[in-house]
Amino acid sequence: MNETTGMILEWVIKGAVVAVICLIGFAYTTYYERRFLARIQVRIGPNRAGPWGLLQPVADGIKLIFKEELVPDKAYKFAFMLAPVLTMAPAIIVMGVVPWGTQANFFGRTIELGISNNLNVGILYILSVTSIAVYGIVLAGWASNNKYAMLGGLRSTAQMISYELALGLSFLPPIMLAGSLSLGDIVKGQQDFLWYFIPLLPTSIVFFIAVLAEVNRSPFDMPEAEQELVAGYHTEYSGMKFALFFMGEYVKMFSMSAVFSTLFLGGFAGPFVEQVPWLGPVYLLIKIIICLGLMIWIRGTLPRFRYDRLMKFGWKILLPIALINVVLTALMISIFGL
């Protein structure tokens, strides 16, 4: 096997592994959410399928596969099929730039843990992929040819565009501290200095809120808003197509948690990670689970925003705070000479 074939094989395998991690992550995020929410609401949650209900996601998946798929008569068929895919794919693709570790030995071959750790436009890559993610929801709303779905789709576009600004601005302070757009360098910067959520606490909070809005999580789950819009953009979807939307949301939660951990919680950094590189993925996973827990906790605690307040919050509070954070970080860097 020559070097090129080996390299292509390595990349294919790494890509497949990341995709599988995302999918397993999706399955067990739903389980995690249902169990955790149940505890918050003094219930028990799913505990029948398998030990502690661990097979519940599998059972749900099988159920969804066997459900009947309906396509509304007046729907735009092609866009209707395309929308769930467009929601799902960007969520996984984001993971491409998240570093899982440094170099490690794998059956006598030195591999880099992560697909493209040191891409010099890593942050821009995340921004561009998340900006594509909007289309799935808009298209779903339009293609269903249904008033409620349309309203849900338009709402979500407005929401995601608004919060993308705060999100984009909150990427800046970690970039400024690390002096690089590559996520690998940002993690390295945190290994040498501090985890960035300590010096950049306000930024990390703004970032987290913007992420919640970006993945349409409660209290920003406006596009769904059962009481007003039935189920928003996915009202007309059923069976596996509905499952894909569901998956898209949870995989996005998972991958944005990974991005948050990498930017603010040190990514794969942790004790002894220099000596044992395989600890990197484990640390990252632990941090992702903590972030997911926070998201679920917030869902269990806060009611949904009213739509006009949500927009007002995004434009009049979050965006100025994000801007001020950038200025403050610049001041901090020039005063302390970081």
Added chain:
Amino acid sequence: MDANLIVFIILAVVAVGSALGMLLNKNAVYSALFLILNFATVAVLYIILGAPFIAMTQVTVYAGAIMVLFLFVIMLLGAEELAGATKIDWQKPAAVVLGVLLLAELIVVIFFRETVFAEFAELTDFGSPAQIGRVLFNEYLLPFEITAFLLLAAMIGAIVIARRVRQSPSKRES
């Protein structure tokens, strides 16, 4: 065959195909989708040319932000299927002239690239974010600032136009 060439041919086919799809599709939403695909393909071409920064901004700004607004407008106006577009008299001659100009430019690029564009071939690492930042804030600082002011003026203009002045100053609970 060279791997780069294979990738290029696939991308070129997709790019031209999506451009044609945009032009020929009757449904405005599908046209917009084809345009997004076209922008994304061109972004990949930029990556192959060694300009990742431009590629990413292309996707974020054009395929992401601008096209979302396009789609938004198309959907809000319900203009996805227009019955018959009104014809513009000078459209055909203008199209012919512009087409000939584009063809001439292509011919120059293809046949004289060794002499005309020789200086570009020597640049390496010109597309990295650091390099672009350095050039932008040293050599092109004035145009950069002027663009910034233009954008600011446009933004303020948009706000002024969009803002409705209420006749009765009754403050609604917000």
